[in-house]
Amino acid sequence: MHTIDLRPADERVVRTSVEVVAKAGRDDLGRPTPCSAWTLGDLLAHMTAQHHGFAAAARGGGTDLAVWRPRPLDADPVAAYAAAAEEVLAAFAGPDVLDRAFALPEVGPGATFPGAQAIGFHFIDYVVHAWDVARSLGLSYELDDDLAEDALRVALAVPGGDHRLGPGASFRPELPAPEGASPLDRILTALGRSPNWPAGA
Numbered sequence: 312m313h314t315i316d317l318r319p320a321d322e323r324v325v326r327t328s329v330e331v332v333a334k335a336g337r338d339d340l341g342r343p344t345p346c347s348a349w350t351l352g353d354l355l356a357h358m359t360a361q362h363h364g365f366a367a368a369a370r371g372g373g374t375d376l377a378v379w380r381p382r383p384l385d386a387d388p389v390a391a392y393a394a395a396a397e398e399v400l401a402a403f404a405g406p407d408v409l410d411r412a413f414a415l416p417e418v419g420p421g422a423t424f425p426g427a428q429a430i431g432f433h434f435i436d437y438v439v440h441a442w443d444v445a446r447s448l449g450l451s452y453e454l455d456d457d458l459a460e461d462a463l464r465v466a467l468a469v470p471g472g473d474h475r476l477g478p479g480a481s482f483r484p485e486l487p488a489p490e491g492a493s494p495l496d497r498i499l500t501a502l503g504r505s506p507n508w509p510a511g512a
Contacts, residue, residue: 316427318403320461321434325396328358328441332392334448340384344447345508347483351447355388356381358440362395364417365433366402369426373414403430435465439482439502442495446508452495459494466501 332355340352349357364379372378385391402408413429415422424432438454445452454462469482483503488496496506 316409317430317434317461317465318408320458321403321430321437322400323455323458324434324437324441324462325362325400328437328444329393329396331441331444331448331450331452332358333389334450335389335444339448340388342447343509345443345504351444352384352388353381354440354443354447355392356384358437358444359388359392359395361433361436362392362399364415365413365429366395366399368413368415368429369399369402369405369408369411371411371414374416376416379417399433403433431465435462435469435498435502438462438466438498439504442499442504454495454498456494459498462498463494463501466498469502 335351335355340350340355342351344351344354346354346357360379360381364373367373367375367378405411409425409427409430411426412423413426415424415429415432418424438458442452486500486503486505488500489506492500492506499506
């Protein structure tokens with residue numbers, strides 16, 4: 312599905328997510344988010360855990376479900392998130408990482424993917440989750456045109472189906488894109504987000 316090296320794009324999106332998360336204070340952790348039933352604290356725990364899990368997968372240790380499990384929030388969840396982001400970016404930086412087999416057990420038992428494809432999954436997760444955090448905090452969020460082009464291609468390739476209705480699913484069933492939708496809005500609706508959240512929740 313993903314045959315190009317998305318690591319530079321992934322790094323830009325992850326670093327943007329760190330900047331957005333840095334705007335959250337302890338008093339914000341109970342805020343609602345576009346992720347159904349997740350507070351901002353829940354979302355940060357998930358995002359941090361996913362960085363740890365993808366880093367482990369890049370190093371050959373992704374089969375251990377414990378590395379994917381969200382942990383209780385650190386005393387400084389913003390710093391913990393930033394550290395996890397640096398960990399995954401370092402793990403993705405290896406010269407042969409695109410050809411490694413990434414174990415992603417959350418997809419299904421024994422599920423493995425080529426590194427290039429797995430990094431595409433990570434990339435689209437953090438495009439959307441950075442938007443989730445920004446919306447939760449009432450902040451604007453923009454994607455550069457080249458990132459939006461890459462992200463839209465990946466978003467449209469994400470499989471649909473009943474698994475999007477399962478508990479803890481990152482994406483919900485596709486929504487209709489509004490007329491004249493921007494690339495970012497098309498990405499969001501393809502993955503079940505209302506660009507007008509919370510009004511369109």
